[in-house]
Amino acid sequence: MFARSTAARTLAQRAFSSSARAERKVAVLGAGGGIGQPMSLLLKTDPLVTSLSLYDIRGAPGVAADISHVNTKASCKGYEQADIGSALKGAEVVVIPAGVPRKPGMTRDDLFNTNASIVRDLAKACAEHCPKAMICIISNPVNSTVPIFAEVFKKAGVFDPKRLFGVTTLDVVRSSTFLSQIQGTDPKDTRVTVMYVGDILRGGHSGVTIVPLLSQTEVAKGVTGQAYKDLVKRIQFGGDEVVQAKAGTGSATLSMGYAGAIFVNSLIRGMNGEKNVVEPTFVKSPLFESEGVEYFSSNVELGANGVEKIHPVGQLSAEEQELLNACLPDLKKNIAKGVEFAKAS
Ligand code: NAI
Numbered sequence: 322m323f324a325r326s327t328a329a330r331t332l333a334q335r336a337f338s339s340s341a342r343a344e345r346k347v348a349v350l351g352a353g354g355g356i357g358q359p360m361s362l363l364l365k366t367d368p369l370v371t372s373l374s375l376y377d378i379r380g381a382p383g384v385a386a387d388i389s390h391v392n393t394k395a396s397c398k399g400y401e402q403a404d405i406g407s408a409l410k411g412a413e414v415v416v417i418p419a420g421v422p423r424k425p426g427m428t429r430d431d432l433f434n435t436n437a438s439i440v441r442d443l444a445k446a447c448a449e450h451c452p453k454a455m456i457c458i459i460s461n462p463v464n465s466t467v468p469i470f471a472e473v474f475k476k477a478g479v480f481d482p483k484r485l486f487g488v489t490t491l492d493v494v495r496s497s498t499f500l501s502q503i504q505g506t507d508p509k510d511t512r513v514t515v516m517y518v519g520d521i522l523r524g525g526h527s528g529v530t531i532v533p534l535l536s537q538t539e540v541a542k543g544v545t546g547q548a549y550k551d552l553v554k555r556i557q558f559g560g561d562e563v564v565q566a567k568a569g570t571g572s573a574t575l576s577m578g579y580a581g582a583i584f585v586n587s588l589i590r591g592m593n594g595e596k597n598v599v600e601p602t603f604v605k606s607p608l609f610e611s612e613g614v615e616y617f618s619s620n621v622e623l624g625a626n627g628v629e630k631i632h633p634v635g636q637l638s639a640e641e642q643e644l645l646n647a648c649l650p651d652l653k654k655n656i657a658k659g660v661e662f663a664k665a666s
Pocket residue numbers: 350351352353354355356357376377378379418419420421422423432436439442443458459460461462463488489490491492571572573574577
């Protein structure tokens with residue numbers, strides 16, 4: 322039975338470590354999609370979620386009817402396009418996997434044209450119906466869609482930088498899996514901090530600038546030379562592995578659904594008063610502001626009001642520092658592209 326699966330158990334265990342209980346309505350926008358469906362199912366199995374509101378421009382009522390038969394406490398209702406106001410009313414957490422995914426050969430930035438306007442319009446709806454909700458953006462390119470969302474909220478006069486998150490948990494999930502495969506450890510004890518710095522294009526090849534901080538990871542000690550290089554590459558290009566294997570039918574959906582549900586669980590645990598809940602996430606950040614980079618993904622402590630504390634990136638190895646220096650200008654461009662789009666809209 323699904324409710325007994327490892328993923329559900331993980332969410333349940335994490336839930337039981339929280340002392341406070343509260344009503345938590347979670348809305349998923351894009352719930353009918355490849356990510357939206359499995360993520361909604363996992364959220365239905367999370368004891369911290371008390372109500373699930375599933376919205377999509379197609380198929381959400383069907384997905385909700387199906388998921389609502391899972392015998393866990395959360396209520397679950399689906400909404401069609403005209404009902405976005407009802408879907409969002411009272412939502413404390415909104416997760417957004419709406420948009421188009423990558424096809425082979427595409428970078429996340431190639432998705433900009435379509436996803437930018439989808440995220441902008443959903444942001445307008447959130448500003449109107451649930452301006453105080455915690456917003457978790459999955460739609461790519463996250464480096465641009467998060468700033469777009471922020472600009473729409475600013476225009477509406479409701480922006481709170483502590484409540485807006487770009488979901489980068491999948492990189493952490495992948496890192497933990499790949500490293501544990503090499504070291505023979507249990508993935509749950511194999512946590513790697515990852516800085517997600519977005520896509521870069523170099524020499525005609527697309528590359529993902531995801532910087533795994535293996536030098537800060539105890540379990541990674543001893544992974545050196547070619548093994549280190551291969552691991553970094555696999556973490557950086559894990560998304561491409563899935564895009565290629567799916568051969569044109571989409572990108573990571575099931576693992577992303579899992580990662581999204583894990584992030585929401587952490588967020589709610591923080592909202593419920595649990596201390597020391599830390600997840601890497603892409604937020605408005607002071608870390609590289611002096612270099613003109615307004616948003617950055619690093620470890621963030623989550624609390625009652627969202628972002629409680631942004632952790633510094635810590636001591637980097639020479640290789641990690643080089644990778645970071647190389648990608649900050651690209652990140653800055655991705656952010657500016659989002660801001661300009663929103664301002665021109
Ligand atoms: P999909 O195409 O399977 O699902 C997208 C869903 O969004 C569809 O059901 C579609 O009807 C819905 N949608 C489109 N416009 C909408 C609107 N205006 N309002 C509400 N729903 C709308 O795509 P998939 O695979 O679920 O991916 C979704 C997004 O997540 C993509 O942009 C993808 O690149 C991104 N992604 C992000 C990751 C991350 O680490 N942050 C990892 C993997 C994918």
